[in-house]
Amino acid sequence: MPISASTRPRAPAERVPRGGARGWARWMFYAHLWLGIVTTALVLIICVTGVLLNHKRPLGLMPDVPNDAPGALAGSLPVAELAARAERAVPARVAAAGVDRMDVRPGNGLVKVRFDDAQVHEVTVDLASGRVLHVGLRNDVFLEKLHTGEIFGDGWVLLSDAAAVALAILVISGYWLWLYPRVRA
Structure with a gap:
């Protein structure tokens, strides 16, 4: 027996935010997008300098020093x-x-x-x-100072705090966008 349009099972209705939730979802999407773009450079610097610091001796960034047997x-x-x-x-x-x-x-x-x-x-x-x-x-001191932010002075503390808050917002908004469907225009 052929399946007609009237007897075909229907897919559950897609959940679309309504009213104020629609504007909130759009704001959350753009906030997530722009915070991600802005913090990407900072996260990349921290990642790259961290990897370089992990391998500073094999890369020749730290001098190899001969030493005598330890004494008292x-x-x-x-x-x-x-x-x-x-x-x-x-x-x-x-x-x-x-x-x-x-x-x-x-x-x-x-x-x-x-x-x-x-x-x-x-x-x-x-x-x-x-x-x-x-x-x-x-040669590794510059990388350490760049990685820890010491090279930027005391203002770095506020910038790193702002980056931490931005990353927390990215995590929360990312999960929110993933759990709820994106608003279609």
Whole structure:
């Protein structure tokens, strides 16, 4: 027996927002679209710099430093002496910038002295003997500062907060758009 138009089963009616919901859905769609476009660049920077930081040693962004067998920390030179030896190993303009940080690694028997100059020089010094093991640039510092937002200054905190709120709105509006049908014009 052929199926006629009157006996054919009907598909359930598509759920279309009505009244105020229609305007809300349209607003949500465009808010989601433009917030996504604006935050894409920020998310891409965070993603790319994060991947580069995860692989900084194989990519040559972090210096490979030879080190002697670790010795007892009690037998090491005073921190001030280690900093002075590091300052003597770099040009005067770098030493004049001052020490940014000292990373003491007793397990490796060394200390890394990072200077606060524009190029970010780093000197690796043996804890026990005070011998300079390596002098060079930290090529990964720019990536770290870009990834954490430190390069942009204090205003970055507000920008990253705004990006976090925008991403939360994108998640909520994305689920809303997925769960409810799109308004057809």
